[in-house]
Amino acid sequence: xxxxxxxxxxxxxxxxxxxxxxxxxxxxxxxxxxxxxxxxxxxxxxxxxxxxxxxxxxxxxxxxxxxxxxxxxxxxxxxxxxxxxxxxxxxxxxxxxxxxxxxxxxxxxxxxxxxxxxxxxxxxxxxxxxxxxxxxx
Amino acid sequence: xxxxxxxxxxxxxxxxxxxxxxxxxxxxxxxxxxxxxxxxxxxxxxxxxxxxxxxxxxxxxxxxxxxxxxxxxxxxxxxxxxxxxxxxxxxxxxxxxxxxxxxxxxxxxxxxxxxxxxxxxxxxxxxxxxxxxxxxxxxxxxxxxxxxxxxxxxxxxxxxxxxxxxxxxxxxxxxxxxxxxxxxxxxxxxxxxxxxxxxxxxxxxxxxxxxxxxxxxxxxxxxxxxxxxxxxxxxxxxxxxxxxxxxxxxxxxxxxxxxxxxxxxxxxxxxxxxxxxxxxxxxxxxxxxxxxxxxxxxxxxxxxxxxxxxxxxxxxxxxxxxxxxxxxxxxxxxxxxxxxxxxxxxxxxxxxxxxxxxxxxxxxxxxxxxxxxxxxxxxxxxxxxxxxxxxxxxxxxxxxxxxxxxxxxxxxxxxxxxxxxxxxxxxxxxxxxx
Numbered sequence: 005x006x007x008x009x010x011x012x013x014x015x016x017x018x019x020x021x022x023x024x025x026x027x028x029x030x031x032x033x034x035x036x037x038x039x040x041x042x043x044x045x046x047x048x049x050x051x052x053x054x055x056x057x058x059x060x061x062x063x064x065x066x067x068x069x070x071x072x073x074x075x076x077x078x079x080x081x082x083x084x085x086x087x088x089x090x091x092x093x094x095x096x097x098x099x100x101x102x103x104x105x106x107x108x109x110x111x112x113x114x115x116x117x118x119x120x121x122x123x124x125x126x127x128x129x130x131x132x133x134x135x136x137x138x139x140x141x
Numbered sequence: 142x143x144x145x146x147x148x149x150x151x152x153x154x155x156x157x158x159x160x161x162x163x164x165x166x167x168x169x170x171x172x173x174x175x176x177x178x179x180x181x182x183x184x185x186x187x188x189x190x191x192x193x194x195x196x197x198x199x200x201x202x203x204x205x206x207x208x209x210x211x212x213x214x215x216x217x218x219x220x221x222x223x224x225x226x227x228x229x230x231x232x233x234x235x236x237x238x239x240x241x242x243x244x245x246x247x248x249x250x251x252x253x254x255x256x257x258x259x260x261x262x263x264x265x266x267x268x269x270x271x272x273x274x275x276x277x278x279x280x281x282x283x284x285x286x287x288x289x290x291x292x293x294x295x296x297x298x299x300x301x302x303x304x305x306x307x308x309x310x311x312x313x314x315x316x317x318x319x320x321x322x323x324x325x326x327x328x329x330x331x332x333x334x335x336x337x338x339x340x341x342x343x344x345x346x347x348x349x350x351x352x353x354x355x356x357x358x359x360x361x362x363x364x365x366x367x368x369x370x371x372x373x374x375x376x377x378x379x380x381x382x383x384x385x386x387x388x389x390x391x392x393x394x395x396x397x398x399x400x401x402x403x404x405x406x407x408x409x410x411x412x413x414x415x416x417x418x419x420x421x422x423x424x425x426x427x428x429x430x431x432x433x434x435x436x437x438x439x440x441x442x443x444x445x446x447x448x449x450x451x452x453x454x455x456x457x458x459x460x461x462x463x464x465x466x467x468x469x470x471x472x473x474x475x476x477x478x479x480x481x482x483x484x485x486x487x488x489x490x491x492x493x494x495x496x497x498x499x500x501x502x503x504x505x506x507x508x509x510x511x512x513x514x515x516x517x518x519x520x521x522x523x524x525x526x527x528x529x530x531x532x533x534x535x536x537x538x539x540x541x542x543x544x545x546x547x548x549x550x551x552x553x554x555x556x557x558x559x560x561x562x563x564x565x566x567x568x569x570x571x572x573x574x575x
Contacts, residue, residue, distance in 0.1 A: 058435040060481045088544040093437055093456075093495070094488040110484035114437040115545075116426055 039132035044068060044075050044125050046134035051107075057140055058114045063096070065106040067125050074104030077125040081108045083138075084120055116140045183396075189419055190393035196431040199268045199383055203477035204281045204470040205373045208380055212320035213370075217378025219316055220371065225306055226290055228297035229254055234289065234375070237261045243509035243572055244382065249517035255294035258453065260517035263510050265572065266384030266503055271436040271482070275499045275515040278459035280486055281475070283376025284468035287368070291338045299338035299349055301356075304367045321370050325363065342462045365467065369474040384432070384505035385568035389415070392565070407565055414562025417555050422529065426545050427501045433566065438498035441546065442535035443514060443528075450536060453515065456498035460491045506572075508564040522560045530556065 036047040044067050051062040069075040079098060084091035096108040113119050121136040176184065207213035220226060224233040232253045238244040244263040251257040259275055267273060268282050279285035289295040290303060307313045308324055317324060337352035339361075344350075353361065388406045395403025407415075418424045429435050438456040445451035463486055467473040471483035499515045513519040519528065528535075530549045551559070 058430060058437065060485055090494060093490060094485050095490055097484050097488055110481065110488045112437075112485065114435045116429070117545075 035136055037134045037136060039125055039134045041132050043070060043132050044077070044134065045072070046123050046125065048081075048121075048123060048136070055113060055138065055140070057116065058112070060110050060112050063108040063111055065108060065123060067104040067106075067123075069104075074102070075125060075127070076103055077127045079106045079108075079126070080124045081111070082122050082124075083111065083113060084122070085115065085117055086120055087118060088115070113138070113140055186416075187397055190396050190415070193390050193393035193431055194397050196386075196390065199380055202268070202281065202283075202376070202380070203480050204475045204482060205283045205376050206476040207320060207370070207373050207377050208283075210320055210377055212316070213374040213377035214381055215378075216313070216316035216320050216371075217374035217376070219313060220307075220375055221378055223313075226296055226298050226303060227254060228299075232296050234286075234296075237289075237295075238264050240572065243506050245510045247511070249512050251295065253289070253292075253295040254297040257294045259515055260512060262502060263506055264379050265382050265568075266432060266505055268380040268383065269432050270434075270500075270503070271485075272438075272500055274459075275502075276453075276455045276459040277438065277500050278462045279466075279468075280463060280470050280482055281376065281468075282379050283369075283373045284466065284470075284472075284474075286372040286375035286379075287468055290372075291341065293344070299336045300353070300364050300368050301335065301337040303371055304364050307367070307371060317370070317374075320374060324367060342465070343458065365474070369468060372468065384503070385570045385572075387505065387566045387568050389562070389565045391569070408561065410558045410561045411565045412562075413555075414558035414560070414565070417551065417559045418562055421555065422549050422551070422559065423545070424529075428504055433504035434501040436501070438495065438500050440497045440499070441528075442532070442537065443516075443518065444534045444536050448534065451497060454496060455515070456495040456500075457491070457493075460489050460495065463489060504563060504566050506567050508567045522563055523556075526551075526556050526559055 033053060034047050034049045036045060038044070039046055047066045047068075048063050051064060055061060063081060065079055065081065067075045067077055067079060079100075081096050081098065082091060092112055093114065094110055094112050096111045099107040099109065101107055117140055119138045119140055121138055123134045123136075124131050125134070126132075202208040221234045221238075224231050224236065226233065237246045237251050237253060238261065239246055244265050246252075246261045248261065250259060251261045262275070267285075270282075271277075271280070273279040273282060273285035274288070279288060290298045291300065307317050314324070335352050336349050337356060338349050339353050340346055340350035356364070389411075391406040392404060392412065394400075395406060404412075418428075425433070427435050427437075427439055440455070443451065463469050469475065469483075469486050470480060471478055471486040475483065477483060507513075507522070511521060513522070513525050519525045527533075529546075530551050532546060532548045535546075
């Protein structure tokens with residue numbers, strides 16, 4: 005009997021997974037990664053939760069230092085399509101909202117495919133990059 | 142799996158059949174619930190066309206406070222058809238954007254007061270576009286209207302004469318005042334006999350630009366203020382010229398609703414053409430979304446006249462203009478300088494990569510808007526498809542050409558299907574003969 009129940013839940017779970025796969029935009033609530041040399045923890049999320057295709061959107065960015073405190077850095081964001089050899093047609097407008105707290109306005113990913121989103125944290129003369137892959141359906 | 146509550150575990154001989162039974166049931170259910178190939182294909186089709194059933198109305202244009210004002214649209218309609226807004230009194234917007242030809246002219250390149258270098262696109266559905274014209278050098282529908290009126294080869298009119306014409310013509314003045322209130326000039330109507338307009342970027346200085354520079358700044362500002370409203374009225378009018386639903390839209394809805402009768406709004410060939418477009422040729426990597434455009438710019442590598450690099454700078458020439466245009470969404474006359482569009486304009490990059498890029502055109506009503514491409518080089522859809530199929534003559538622009546383009550090698554049937562599909566994107570309802 006227990007097994008049957010298990011089986012039932014397995015099927016329900018699988019059904020849910022299949023259903024989720026059908027949605028065309030991906031929820032990207034706070035993606036995080038370490039910057040290239042491991043100095044910073046970089047987190048970003050899309051305002052509104054979803055990256056729209058070929059429409060402008062804004063991104064919130066938080067950068068923490070090695071101690072886990074908001075990092076005193078400058079920040080830029082860019083995106084490119086490695087396979088197509090081009091990037092965005094625009095530069096996002098970066099607003100600093102506080103230490104390690106940024107809002108990038110006017111991002112625009114206009115084509116389906118693999119996008120590499122690059123967030124640079126600069127302190128003095130040193131820039132470190134955190135990179136994220138996003139597959140635009 | 143530990144089951145702490147069961148005091149005695151069933152012995153091995155009992156457990157094996159139980160497991161087998163479970164696996165059996167699993168496969169039975171899996172088999173039973175697995176859709177047939179046909180069902181899978183239908184589900185894929187449903188998913189691919191669902192987007193078109195969600196097509197919304199034209200979005201609000203916050204950069205033009207009068208975008209939805211009926212009085213403004215009425216003035217815009219009058220001006221759209223009025224050839225007096227040209228230096229020779231013979232060219233109106235409707236000369237090139239002829240309602241009887243789906244708001245195009247059928248010519249390779251536009252002919253107004255002079256002969257231009259670009260093909261006339263339709264204005265149907267233009268209100269849905271992020272950038273106007275092939276190179277996107279206007280970012281709002283209303284600011285676009287300032288261009289042809291003052292461009293030498295199009296209407297060759299000028300700002301001062303346009304303001305004066307509206308002010309001196311009782312019908313136009315009444316329509317203007319109904320929309321915008323009294324004209325804020327406070328000057329006698331015949332005062333500005335001289336033609337004058339600001340110098341356009343990339344144009345050579347002439348008498349008209351000299352006359353404009355000679356005006357006192359306050360008068361220039363007053364002219365600009367009235368002129369901005371004149372073009373905003375043209376924006377309001379053109380908003381009403383939407384690309385109406387097509388047979389393909391009806392088909393998409395029928396597919397999603399599983400309405401077998403309705404799905405017959407496309408022939409088999411047209412329906413197959415969508416699959417070629419979407420799955421085989423992947424045209425919607427650029428011609429994406431409900432308007433069949435990503436709204437952005439690409440270089441297809443179309444060769445210049447002698448098979449070499451083309452002369453048209455495309456997007457590259459447009460960006461500097463947008464950055465300084467007082468009529469852009471980020472400019473002085475915009476009603477939404479902090480909006481999304483203005484942010485994009487401020488963020489535009491002038492990469493060398495933008496050289497020769499053109500905006501992906503919408504494909505709605507494409508069956509009615511021949512000839513094709515920014516320079517009207519292809520007379521028919523057959524010619525367009527032939528190009529995409531072979532990329533013959535295309536210039537290898539290193540990384541400049543879109544890496545997504547490759548010769549398709551379609552069969553004759555696939556090409557015919559693709560063209561049939563493109564023709565199903567024409568709106569069903571007759572185009573308003575306004």
